[in-house]
Amino acid sequence: MSGTEGKGVVKDSRAQPSLGTDPFEDTLQRLREAFGAGRTRPAEFRAAQLRGLGRFLREHKQRLQEALLQDLRKSAFQADLSELILCQKEVELALRNLHAWMRDQPVAKNLLTPLSSAFVRKEPFGLVLILSPWNYPVNLILMPLVGAIVAGNCVVLKPSEISQATEKVLAEVLPQYLDQSCFAVVLGGPEETGQLLKHKFDYIFFTGSPRVGKIVMAAAAQHLTPVTLELGGKNPCYVDDDCDPQTVANRVALFRYFNAGQTCVAPDYVLCSPAMQERLVPALQAAITRFYGEDPRASPDLGRIISDKHFQRLRGLLGCGRVAVGGQSEESDRYIAPTVLVDVQEAEPVMQEEIFGPILPVVTVSSLDEAVDFINRREKPLALYAFSRRSQVVSQVLARTSSGHFGGNEGFLYQTLWSMPMGGVGHSGMGRYHGKFSFDTFSNPRACLLSPAGLEKLRDLQYPPYSATKQKLVRWALASPGCTLL
Structure with missing residues (x-):
């Protein structure tokens, strides 16, 4: 049975006339009933869903690679490196640690509770909504899905x-590998997403821009629904005078131009x-030529901009400052050279918005203090590099600034470490995920x-009544180790 024919997919309503009915109500009700019946709580069920997700990644690897190539001109190697392998490893980590993570955690007691059992139980929230972006369209939907599954929730994926190509694979194929009474893929654009957000969820996980993050948070507030917001921002990169410029250029160019710069960190x-x-500028030119050749447009390792709208926005930013490297663009191919x-x-637009493309502005400062002041008078970034x-x-940069992630003489390789939490702070988001954090x-x-x-x-x-002796004994008992009262 095709995934679009099963009940695990709510069909795209963008091309359908409005009949005044809610296209999501039946699906959400089905998932709520499944959670209420306790289907997702047993460890065996969670493990079965994780194994199904792992099979989906293995059995449809080529189709996912082809979809990523079509959407972002992402090579098979880059698709594996930044999307498929990371998701597969996240599944394997969750399967290995499922029982340990689910186990009740005993906690310290005091002298008022000597014969009691005190523990923390990690229980699922219930019905979870995961809203994912387009720049890593497999990674950024399946990684949080793993956490939602291992925690025992029912999930709606958007x-x-x-x-579009990746959306089609997820909608048509993924539901065949999961229990469709507990998991669903829903389709649509901003209008459908807005309609979906009118419903009450028990948790919402959103990855995207701060602008849309505010909309999601406002919708969640109507139901007092907790949220994780994985947002973006302008990530600073401070380069000290005491550096080898070519080493810095190699590392900065790798992480700036990976996925055509369409990476939130x-x-x-x-x-x-x-x-x-x-x-640094000649060193960046040398690094770009080394990585992508004399004609970067011909390189299989340089992606393309996701859409015409995003291409036009980025081409407009090329008019800021002065182009020192690159600057070429081709609308028919949605190509922008590493710039x-x-x-x-x-005050220029390129410094007022997250670029999300293969453009790197260089701003000069006179000292470390001036650089730190520049960083700190702006919104807190998702990532910061020195x-x-x-x-x-x-x-000093680490101690005097704040960000979701920090890299010293390094780029975003922390994304490959399951021991580290991923997430922003302030304007760049709230909440953490990856591995146990998910x-x-x-x-x-x-x-x-x-x-x-x-x-x-x-x-x-x-x-009561509290005699002087009782008061003394209660105070003594409350002062014993492990006592906390609100």
Whole structure:
């Protein structure tokens, strides 16, 4: 049976006339009933869904690669590296740790609860909505899905309609590998997403822009629904004078131009002295030529811009500052060359919005202090990078700034570490995921205290009237280790 024929997919209503009915109501009701019946809670069920997801990734690897090539001109290797392998490893990690993560966590007690059992139970929230973006359309929908599954939730997945080829694979094939009474893929554009957000969910996980994040958060507030917001922002990259410019250029170019710059944790602009700029720009040119050849447009390792609308926005940003490297573009191919801009002013559009493309502005500062001030007077970024041979310089940038992620002499390789949480702070988002952090995100930590039904005489100390002796003993008991009262 095709996934679009089963009940795991709500068909795209964009091309259908409105009949005044809610296209999502039946699906959401089915999932709520499944959760209420406890279908997703057993460890065996969660493991079966994870194994199904793993089979989907293995059995449809080529089709997913082809979809990513069509959407973003992403090579098979880059598709594996940044999407498929990471998702597969996330599934395997969850399967290995499923029982340990689900296990109740005993906690310390005090002298008022000596015979009680005190523990934290991680229970699922219930019906979860995952809204994913187009730039990593497999990774950024399936990674949070793993966390929602392992935590025992029912899930509604809403892939981006912009990455159309990948959306089609997810809609047609993925539901065949999951229990369709507990999981559904829904389709549509902004109008359908807005209609979907009118419904009450128990948790919403959104990855996208701060502008849309505010809309999602406002909708969630109507039902007091908790959210994780994985947003973006302008990620600074400070380059100290005490650096090897070619080493810095290699690392910055790799992470700036990967996926044609359409990465939320990519370095968004460079801060350096005028002297370092003179050394860094030729090094960036050399790195770009080394990575992508004399004609980057012919390179299989350089992606394309996702849509005509995004291409036009980025081409407009090429008019900011002065083009020092690259600057070429071709509308028919949605191609923008790896570009470096210099003489950029802070008030220009390229410094006012997240670029999300293969354009790197360089802004000059006179000192580390000026760079830190520049960073701190802007919104807190999702990621921040600092390059220097002097460890104390990197440490100062780390200590004097705030961001979701930080890389010292490194790019976003932390994305490959399941031991590290992913997420923003302030304007760049809230909440964390990856590995155990995903399980915790999609779980409610329920405080549980189980006391004996009998032995009532032992509790006499807690009941009024409170004599001077009782007061003294209660105070002493409350002061014992592990006591916390609101």
